[in-house]
Amino acid sequence: MDLGDDLCTRADALMDGLVADLERLTAIPSIAFPGFPPEPVRQAHDLLVELLRGAGVEHVERLDLPDTAPVVIAEVPPPDAGAPTVLLYGHYDVQPPGDEALWLSPPFEPTPVEGGLRARGIADDKSNIIVHLGVLRAYEGRPPVGLKIVLEGQEEYGSAFDDYPPTDPDRFACDAMVIADMGNLRPGSPTLTTGLRGAAEVVVEVRTLAEPRHSGEFGGAAPDALLALLKALATLHDVHGDVAVEGLRRDDWRGTTYTEDEFRSLAGVREGVPLIGSGSLGERLWSGPAITVIGIDAPSVDHAASAVVPYARAKLNLRFHPEQDPGQARDLLVTHLESLRPFGIPLTVTPGDTGPGFEPATDGPAYRAALTALREGWGSEPSFVASGGSIPLVNGLAKAVPNAEVLLFGAQDSMCNLHAPNERVLFSELRSAVIAEAAFLREYAATYASRTRGSTA
Template sequence: MDARDLQAEVDGLMDGLRADLERLAAIPSIAFPGFPAEPVREAHDLLVGLLGEAGVERIERIDLPDTAPVILGEIPPPTPDAPTVLLYSHYDVQPAGDEKLWKSPPFEPAPVEGGLRARGIADDKSNVIAHLGMLRAFKGRPPVGVKIVFEGQEEYGSPFDDYPPTDPERFACDAMVIADLGNLRPGTPTLTTGLRGASEVVVEVRTLEEPRHSGEFGGAAPDALLVLLKALATLHDVHGDVAVEGLRREKWAGTSYTEDEFRSLAGVEDGVPLIGSGTLGERLWSGPAITVIGLDAPAVEHAASAVVPYARAKLNLRFHPRQDPKEAQARLVEHLRSLTPFRVRLTVTPGDTGPGYEATTGGPAYRAALTALKEAWGTDASYVATGGSIPLVNGLAKAAPGAEVLLFGAQDSMCNLHAPNERVLFSELRSTVVAMCAFVREYAAGFRAGTASRR
């Protein structure tokens, strides 16, 4: 199909894709502890049926302990010289959170201007449907071989993250499209080329056997909370930049938000400045960030006039995509262990850590994706990174080390993923389906031409 025929084909599919997206988004497929497993299985079964209807004849599942089933589908390459593309998305969703903050029930898809609102409708059910749209556009016979991986417990975390390298033949491919993200802003085609790594560290202080009267003992008795706060204050310099030695930071050369866009997206109060220096891309993607995500200390409402004997904080570290995760975590741990605020030692406990990822650019799949994104949105693609992590990307990349990894999809940074009133725009869904179709067309043609030239 040329560009005009392709767009006409996708336009003819949109009513059906929208209807299936509504069906899928109405299922509360939350794979978190404490939530029922039946809706997750219901979403699984619906997708298995939709894949079969789209022409996927070989459909299997992987059942690992303590996780939802992983759907595997496969369409063989149409010719011996055709490449194979792996398509990834997940069908589980985040919990809805406080439903009072939603404008409509989170699992009753409701219309918004240009799209639909529901929990998980952008992250990641829109991208599941986009994959299906590509298969339908080619009547189940795309010009490439296809391997489909639809995961059922991505949001909570799953042992599947580490599974692909143990069974590499299942995931062998020439390129993969990881559709668990989307555009910097609506209408701006975007390739994500980097994912920051993540790590957690707990730091705690114990100074007294129990609280002591602040009037009688304050001023000499070591206040655990003051000790902890003094330690935490060393993590950033006067500008708000991370001050821990050895954490990698580089200039960011890609596209980024405007400051007004970022302030709006982050919900920054009027008059409150952003922290840190340098470009937003450096602060968000190619440099480190340390956030205090939890603090154990007496609550103000019930505070007694007493010296605090114990305090604890949980830190979240995000680091450069190419920095080794153990090294990055060790730098933070070493920094904290070197401190003795008021001559008091800290107890520092490293927690979970996960690697970042930086995609290789410039290969045939990358070039095909740039062409496809421009065809779909009518403008050249931008590239960004993200501070969020997709742990499975590294597992898939290890299983298929020669495959190019492409990250694009139907979400956009203004879709409220993981927040109340999540929404997806039909324009983004349509363009993503067009892009996926154009990508497999362009990639197949370029791959065959490259194979012929090497003979």
């Protein structure tokens, strides 16, 4: 079906129905974390199967893997032998709501806000699933490309599905992928994500005494485990707050980034408190490393005794350049810590899990088609960002289909409060994302057809 110039009109006609289905989907508390009931996750799965079938998708199946929520796998065959196949990805599980007292309305009661709706998971990632649904409806179930639709049910917690695609590559075979678990840097600004930082965890601990000892009698000579740990942690950054571990890659950032005021507002930085690090925000957030102390085991202030601390432990989260090897990045941090002897005290360093970064190719026909489509969807020139967060499945899909182009865009925006209280999505972003994705399928099909004709001329 060729929508021609009617794409915007068609999207406008679909919006009421898409918003209604988004409300139905976000009213389901599909939290796939341990301790939460599994029934809502299955309910969300079943609703998506119903919506896909209603949009004209005949082939819909359920993929069950050990210890994970069911994955929706759907397929629309290509209209002819020369058409490409595009994989569309999203996930229907959501983060827990956290402290519900911080929400302005119940997290699973979709509530109007100016220009949009508020609910847990409405931006991450249920709005993007609705975008896929809108594209199917815009083409009345007959898009100009073949489609493989993958809707995951346990992305937020992690699951066996992260590593599954390379074991079954034929199921995911395609020419291009749209990973709709991302969005725009700011509302109204079309954005392609061109990098995902990798992640690793390391635990460092110090043991110095058999048990606590009176700080008046022993302090000053008895080795304080907490002091030793803090001295070691202080070596991870220089005087500016930049990571000081040798070998962790940091490149110039050449894409778009936040203004400092935008970032301070998004991060909730208190007035008068400076940002840490030097260089552009893009380098600090995306093309360079970050080390965060995400937890410390030590006596609490409220229950502190006047005693020298015998044991302390910290957990570190490392984010690293999208193209740096994850094992190498983690080992550089481990080596740095193991080389230290704060006050002559040895540290015990335990390497943890790693997750690779990802940097897609940006010079292929799908990428060029996406640039045209984003301009059409939002009416302005696309910009390019990276993400400090990781999407483990992206690497799994890329390994399964190494020659497929990977595109990351969607209906979210960086001000939508994903993973935070009062998460929201804007109708304008939802509409533009539907137009952009539908236009991408049209443009990519045309580009693919012209390449095919050229190769047979």
